[in-house]
Amino acid sequence: MMQRERTALKVMQRMLVDRRDTLTVDDLIPVGDAFDYIVEGGDPIDAHAAAMFKSATELYHTRLLPSLLEKHSVSREQLEDDPASVPAGFRAHERIAKTLLLSAIAPRVPALRDITAPRLAALNHGSIRSKLAGGESRVVLGVVREWAQKDVPEISVSDAANPVIRVQLADVDYQSILERIRGEDNSGRRRVLVRRLVHEALGLSSRQDDLSGAATRTIVWRGSRREVDIVFGNVRDPGSLPEQSFDNRPGTWRVVVDYPFDEEGYTSKDDIDRIDRLLTTGDRHTVVWLPRFFTDAAMADLALLVKLDWLFTGGGERWNEYSDHLSATDRAQARGILENLRSGTMTSFQTLLKQAYGIEPADPKRITAESQQYDVLTSLSRDFQPELPPAATLGDAFTKIVDQAYTATYPNHPAFEPADEELTARHFETVRDYVEQASAHRDGRVPTNPGNDRKIVRRIADPLRVGKATEDHFLFGEDTFAYWAHELDRAAQQAQPLTVCVLQDHIDGISPAWGCGRKHATW
Structure with a gap:
């Protein structure tokens, strides 16, 4: 990274001098703290190194730093004018980020080659704190994965048991591709994508829908086969869900699922008002699953996912058309970054769906406070009021909700075990x-x-x-x-x-x- 050992010694000297008032004999200087001295204050050995330094600096200031500031509620003014007031958590994560950038700049350095979470923690010993002994690596991996999934697609995490973490430093304008497909994001595609993802989570295929828009899932409840109809639509809007959409078939239960957003000017209260009106028109074996609403930040995540999902479907023609302004080399690098962004955004959005549909605690930055004051589940049968069960997935929650519904209908049905194996x-x-x-x-x-x-x-x-x-x-x-x-x-x-x-x-x-x-x- 530096031209000669003498330069490295000068960097070390500067770091020691800057810490002369606080450094003790038994202190270790975290590797991440060397980034500013090497990259922003160093002398690159050649043009390639200079380009890498430039890319690393830009990636930090345009991607990583904004994410750090938001995560730890630190302003740029506070960081510049009163650095001593910045929380320790910010500094710890900052060191992880800068160490990762150093590993991209100098991948041949043994300590930085094929870097992993345990090594990131070790290279910044004392910076990362964990409530559990030896848990520093898990903390580091969680931080890095959050960056990769949300804000920094240039970071990739392998699928190994001890994942290798890599950062792609490339001066590629992949944002221009997203700008070119900006018009492909619209409310219709947002609804289609959310519906598809929720259907997949519930174990359904969109091809299962009948003419009324209901998808039927057959389950085995207490040893007997039962059917549940699932309907997706906007509960408040009779144009989206006419009254007959809430009618269950004889001997079955129906689950009506709403979207976690609506047109501007409408809130969850409008959905609740429609449910109240439906309750006055008769008793139905129907459960309404009314999700909490996304904030503007969450809607931005959805918009990004819609564009990426559209871009990478269609047999490759869309990608070829909207990346044709880049060179072949840049196109390959941009595709890798955007595919990583799509994967990470999809993972974080699936977690967001769990929050919206009530099976995980709501992040106030992603879920509106107004929508959290209402129950997620409402029954249109006065003889049954569902409770949101503890569940790891939407599919697991759905199965437990259906179990509650049929248990309310047939409480004395023999409890054959195992309950999900059919009796003939x-x-x-x-x-x-x-x-x-x-x-x-x-x-x-x-x-x-x-x-x-x-x-x-x-x-x-x-x-x-x-x-x-x-x-x-x-x-x-x-x-x-x-x-x-x-x-x-x-x-x-x-x-x-x-x-x-x-x-x-x-x-x-x-x-x-x-x-x-x-x-x-x-x-």
């Missing part, structure tokens, strides 16, 4: 066979066949209250069939003559219902 007629026939065998046996006790039979009997008999499965036997008697014996006795007392049809009607009418009427009965 053949499974129930197997249990019926054991019931017949045990009821004909003097002791009400028969051995179960090892393997699948034993597993099925254990899974069904106890929850259904038609017997008891032990380690290797099936038991059937007055104590294990008491619930149904009582119900059938009640039916016998209430109806004369007693027929099979009467018993079936009584079973179907047990309240709350199980959700398996006569047409579903298997035995």
Whole structure:
């Protein structure tokens, strides 16, 4: 990086002199602190080094520094006029950033080659603090990933267990490509992209939509197949979601999902007012998932993602058309940077969607305060009010919400485990066979066949209250069939003559219902 050892010694001397009033014998000077002396105050060895120094300086001042200032709520005036008041966290992250830039300038220096988070922490020992012993590397990696995903696409992080971090220093005007496709961002494409991402998170494909715009997802709930319709649209706008869009099909639940933004002048209150009006028009097995609204900063992230998503779809023609003003070399470098920007922006936006739909705490810089005063979930059935469950993903939250809905509808449905494995007629026939065998046996006790039979009997008999499965036997008697014996006795007392049809009607009418009427009965 520098012309000779004597120059390096001069840099070291300057660093020591500048710290003469505070440096102690046991102090270490963080490597990141050398950046200003080497790059901004150094003498490049040749034109290539000078260009690298220039690119590193520009990247720091145009990308990294603004991100640092925003993150730590520091103004440029404070940084310049009162540097002693700048928080330690700012200085720590600043050193990480400058060390990364040094690694790009001097990739052949052993300590800076293929740099990783543990080495970044070690080269700036004492700057990074962690509540957990040895957690400095995780802190560093989190900081770097946030830059790469959000503000500095020139930074890339590998997928290895101990990721290698690289910075691409290139004087490439990739922003000009984004400027050329500025018109491709519009409200329609924003809605399409958000809808696609939420559908993917919920395990749906947009191709599943029917003519009314509803996508159907089949789930297995307590061993039985159930359907849930998902409709996406603007809740406040009858033009986007007519009243019939909120009507569930018989025997199913419907989830209506709104967008985390609206046209200017409208707020979450307008959506709530529409829901209140819908509640006066009848009871529906429908849940409305009303997200919190994006701030202007979050909408800017969405606008960027829309442009990048549009640019890199379409078979390559769009990229070729809108990057044709760059040389072949610059085009390749610009593509790498913009693809990294797209990947990082997508990752951070997916986190933002989790905040909007309520499964992660809201960042006040990304989610409006006004929209946080309302419940994210509202039921159009007065017999059910959903609660937002703890969940790691939108798909996980959706599954738990559906479980709540069907549990409210059929609270006494047997809790077969595992709940997400379907039970078929053949499974129930197997249990019926054991019931017949045990009821004909003097002791009400028969051995179960090892393997699948034993597993099925254990899974069904106890929850259904038609017997008891032990380690290797099936038991059937007055104590294990008491619930149904009582119900059938009640039916016998209430109806004369007693027929099979009467018993079936009584079973179907047990309240709350199980959700398996006569047409579903298997035995």
